[in-house]
Amino acid sequence: MHGEAFFYQAFVYLAAAVVSVPLAKRLGLGSVLGYLIAGIAIGPFGLGLVGREGQDVMHFAEFGVVMMLFLVGLELRPALLWRLRGPILGLGGLQVTVTAMALAGVAMVMGLPWSMSLAIGLILALSSTAIVLQTLNEKGLMKTRAGQSSFAVLLFQDIAVIPMLAILPLLAFGAAGALAKGTDDAGHAGTWVEGLPAWAQTAAVLGAVAGIILAGRFLVQPAFRVIARTGLREIFTAAGLLLVIGIALLMASVGLSPALGTFLAGVVLANSEYRHELESDIEPFKGLLLGLFFISVGASVDFDLIASRPGTIAALVGILIVVKLIVLLVLGRVFRMGLDQNLLFAFALAQGGEFAFVLFSFAAQNGVITSEVAAPLIAVVALSMGLTPLLMIVNEKLVQPRFGTRERGERPADTIDEHNPVIVAGFGRFGHVIGRLLLANGVGTTILDVDSDHVDLLRKLGLTVFYGDASRPDLLKAAGADRAKLLILAVDRPEDSLEIVRTVKKHFPNLEILARARGRPHTYDLLDAGVEHVYREHLDTSLRVGVDALRKLGFRSHQAVRAARKFRRHDEAHVRELVRMRHDRKTYISRAREMIRDLEDVMRADLEEVGHDRDVAWDSTSLREEFGQSVD
Amino acid sequence: MSHANRILILFAHPALERSRVNRQLVRAVRDIEGVTFHDLYEAYPDLDIDVEHEQTLLLAHDIVVFQHPFYWYSTPAILKEWEDLVLEHGWAYGAQGTALHGKKLVSALTAGGREAAYCGEGHNNFTIRQLLAPIEQTARLCGMDYLPPFVVHGTHSLTDSDVVAHAADYRRMVVALRDGTIDFEAAREFSRLNSDLDRILTNRR
Numbered sequence: 001m002h003g004e005a006f007f008y009q010a011f012v013y014l015a016a017a018v019v020s021v022p023l024a025k026r027l028g029l030g031s032v033l034g035y036l037i038a039g040i041a042i043g044p045f046g047l048g049l050v051g052r053e054g055q056d057v058m059h060f061a062e063f064g065v066v067m068m069l070f071l072v073g074l075e076l077r078p079a080l081l082w083r084l085r086g087p088i089l090g091l092g093g094l095q096v097t098v099t100a101m102a103l104a105g106v107a108m109v110m111g112l113p114w115s116m117s118l119a120i121g122l123i124l125a126l127s128s129t130a131i132v133l134q135t136l137n138e139k140g141l142m143k144t145r146a147g148q149s150s151f152a153v154l155l156f157q158d159i160a161v162i163p164m165l166a167i168l169p170l171l172a173f174g175a176a177g178a179l180a181k182g183t184d185d186a187g188h189a190g191t192w193v194e195g196l197p198a199w200a201q202t203a204a205v206l207g208a209v210a211g212i213i214l215a216g217r218f219l220v221q222p223a224f225r226v227i228a229r230t231g232l233r234e235i236f237t238a239a240g241l242l243l244v245i246g247i248a249l250l251m252a253s254v255g256l257s258p259a260l261g262t263f264l265a266g267v268v269l270a271n272s273e274y275r276h277e278l279e280s281d282i283e284p285f286k287g288l289l290l291g292l293f294f295i296s297v298g299a300s301v302d303f304d305l306i307a308s309r310p311g312t313i314a315a316l317v318g319i320l321i322v323v324k325l326i327v328l329l330v331l332g333r334v335f336r337m338g339l340d341q342n343l344l345f346a347f348a349l350a351q352g353g354e355f356a357f358v359l360f361s362f363a364a365q366n367g368v369i370t371s372e373v374a375a376p377l378i379a380v381v382a383l384s385m386g387l388t389p390l391l392m393i394v395n396e397k398l399v400q401p402r403f404g405t406r407e408r409g410e411r412p413a414d415t416i417d418e419h420n421p422v423i424v425a426g427f428g429r430f431g432h433v434i435g436r437l438l439l440a441n442g443v444g445t446t447i448l449d450v451d452s453d454h455v456d457l458l459r460k461l462g463l464t465v466f467y468g469d470a471s472r473p474d475l476l477k478a479a480g481a482d483r484a485k486l487l488i489l490a491v492d493r494p495e496d497s498l499e500i501v502r503t504v505k506k507h508f509p510n511l512e513i514l515a516r517a518r519g520r521p522h523t524y525d526l527l528d529a530g531v532e533h534v535y536r537e538h539l540d541t542s543l544r545v546g547v548d549a550l551r552k553l554g555f556r557s558h559q560a561v562r563a564a565r566k567f568r569r570h571d572e573a574h575v576r577e578l579v580r581m582r583h584d585r586k587t588y589i590s591r592a593r594e595m596i597r598d599l600e601d602v603m604r605a606d607l608e609e610v611g612h613d614r615d616v617a618w619d620s621t622s623l624r625e626e627f628g629q630s631v632d
Numbered sequence: 633m634s635h636a637n638r639i640l641i642l643f644a645h646p647a648l649e650r651s652r653v654n655r656q657l658v659r660a661v662r663d664i665e666g667v668t669f670h671d672l673y674e675a676y677p678d679l680d681i682d683v684e685h686e687q688t689l690l691l692a693h694d695i696v697v698f699q700h701p702f703y704w705y706s707t708p709a710i711l712k713e714w715e716d717l718v719l720e721h722g723w724a725y726g727a728q729g730t731a732l733h734g735k736k737l738v739s740a741l742t743a744g745g746r747e748a749a750y751c752g753e754g755h756n757n758f759t760i761r762q763l764l765a766p767i768e769q770t771a772r773l774c775g776m777d778y779l780p781p782f783v784v785h786g787t788h789s790l791t792d793s794d795v796v797a798h799a800a801d802y803r804r805m806v807v808a809l810r811d812g813t814i815d816f817e818a819a820r821e822f823s824r825l826n827s828d829l830d831r832i833l834t835n836r837r
Binding site: 565618622623626 | 717
């Protein structure tokens with residue numbers, strides 16, 4: 001590709017996204033619809049800025065779906081996945097089977113042969129992982145019953161693509177006779193394993209899966225540790241991308257879905273200390289690629305075809321959506337979902353999926369479906385995907401208020417994310433005492449540290465520690481900063497500490513900060529930055545040493561302790577006063593001198609038992625004055 | 633202020649999280665308008681009492697309530713420390729010490745023993761009122777009027793509904809103190825304020 005042409009393309013796509021997504025969000029339509037509209041606008045039927053190459057872009061951008069599943073996997077610990085096995089197999093299996101049967105029935109009624117009908121039913125039973133997950137995530141609904149169930153169904157569908165790729169060519173025998181098996185352009189088949197006998201293909205598949213699990217366990221983690229130690233962030237990002245792309249290639253080469261492979265890798269790495277870091281590194285790539293994917297879906301909608309047969313297409317879209325809705329609603333009922341959740345679940349999944357594009361062209365090449373039938377169906381799928389965000393809005397604004405029961409505030413327990421009330425940033429000699437005290441008292445604590453060796457050691461001791469730089473908003477978010485109550489800022493370097501404060505004040509203004517301060521300048525900086533609770537790291541220990549010194553010199557313990565308290569109170573007050581004038585050097589120095597003198601006066605007065613101060617009640621001078629004569 | 637009296641509750645319990653009765657009593661009064669609820673152990677976990685602040689608080693209120701469990705026939709340690717430090721000579725007592733003159737002091741306590749145990753024949757040998765003599769005399773020396781105490785007896789054997797009833801009584805009493813709807817003369821006849829609340833509460837305003 002010519003550099004200039006590439007930049008032109010990039011410019012068009014990015015500009016479309018930057019203009020339409022904020023606009024769509026503003027109108028309450030969600031980002032997916034914004035991207036789709038952007039695609040239609042720049043597509044051959046809109047401004048015509050991109051042409052047929054939109055198809056190629058789509059294939060490229062499908063990689064966003066792969067990345068998304070990797071991220072989804074990272075959020076799902078194996079134990080949690082195991083707990084979801086019921087919904088995945090039961091709900092997902094039934095959804096695909098029942099929907100496929102129903103749609104195949106409709107196709108047969110319309111006069112298509114049974115084999116073609118079955119192929120169409122299977123392909124259209126799939127929903128769009130990209131659109132559904134993106135939309136649910138954006139609305140914060142992933143943790144609800146409906147979100148989890150939708151996810152389970154989508155996961156099953158992703159797995160179901162593999163047997164479908166195997167079954168579709170067989171259906172051709174039942175249809176107009178087998179065409180030569182062609183290789184498909186999406187890289188889903190036509191690989192070296194095709195030439196192997198069936199048992200070897202199976203072995204290759206199993207080997208690849210086992211390889212991912214074993215490598216994830218024993219190879220990837222130590223590798224990340226070494227990479228993290230270099231301290232170069234872009235290399236860590238590169239390693240993350242390398243991992244995802246490598247797995248995708250491996251899976252494609254054995255004929256498995258890359259999305260499934262990366263999902264698996266994500267699950268394997270879900271318990272890793274690098275999870276949050278990986279998440280935040282891959283996230284922007286995933287976001288951009290998915291956006292690109294949605295744009296290309298928008299651009300690929302064939303409006304010529306739709307315009308030539310508007311009634312038929314509209315009817316087909318209607319049938320597709322209604323059949324899927326009914327099946328999903330019934331299944332939701334069977335699986336005992338509440339009405340609200342059931343509606344959300346059904347409306348979320350009632351569309352065709354991106355795999356349909358691949359499978360339709362695959363089926364057409366294999367002669368299972370004629371291209372006259374496939375072309376309008378591809379348009380139908382694209383339209384149903386475009387309608388999904390609108391359908392969700394319809395559900396939210398019109399259906400739910402009328403029929404829903406409003407289960408607000410009764411969300412099921414959140415099992416995926418970190419949601420501890422406290423985040424400790426920096427788990428060195430300062431932070432670890434705090435962390436241990438909190439943990440010993442049963443306070444859920446998420447720990448972030450940038451020293452990978454240290455993280456490794458702590459995890460061996462059984463602590464939940466994550467590797468990562470807490471000054472990054474995305475990482476803080478992954479650690480639960482938008483829901484935590486407190487951030488304990490115990491990092492070593494003042495620059496890092498202030499950087500984190502700035503990030504938190506900007507992105508998580510409700511998160512309360514308790515900050516460790518190195519010395520006076522850092523204390524002032526923290527106070528200036530609006531941190532209310534600042535703890536000078538040496539103060540308490542120094543005072544304790546001072547108290548012990550006084551005791552060794554013959555002071556009464558209680559007196560020494562009270563003197564230290566007094567010193568501390570004055571000192572804290574001074575710091576807060578001096579911070580206001582520290583930029584004016586002259587006032588600062590003269591005021592500081594004054595304060596030191598004040599402090600000395602107070603301490604001396606205390607020693608000499610004169611002057612009005614708090615311990616006056618234990619001082620009998622005034623009593624002697626008033627009652628002295630009569631007492632004797 | 634529209635209320636007849638401004639109430640300051642000085643609450644002392646070193647382990648509120650383990651208390652059954654006091655938690656309910658606290659919940660019953662902590663949000664009453666015109667009542668300042670001051671949790672001493674919460675404010676001064678190191679018993680490092682801010683004398684100036686405490687004196688300012690006292691000056692701003694008309695009736696002071698000491699709410700606490702009855703530990704060893706007396707108050708928890710922090711309340712004694714509070715008395716030692718805050719009630720200064722020359723401020724609270726002595727020739728110039730008139731800051732608290734005319735204010736009222738009430739004790740509100742919870743005691744493990746039954747009422748019958750607190751008498752000359754019972755195993756505690758003294759009545760609650762007798763055991764409270766140091767506080768009563770402290771109040772008198774400060775020129776304050778000491779009222780009969782509000783006492784929840786037998787806390788170890790109270791049922792949950794008993795506790796709820798006592799909490800409701802406590803709230804009624806504090807509100808009545810605030811609104812000036814207690815007949816103080818009638819109240820002095822009783823050994824404790826809550827032995828028959830209906831008798832000592834006058835009709836509202």
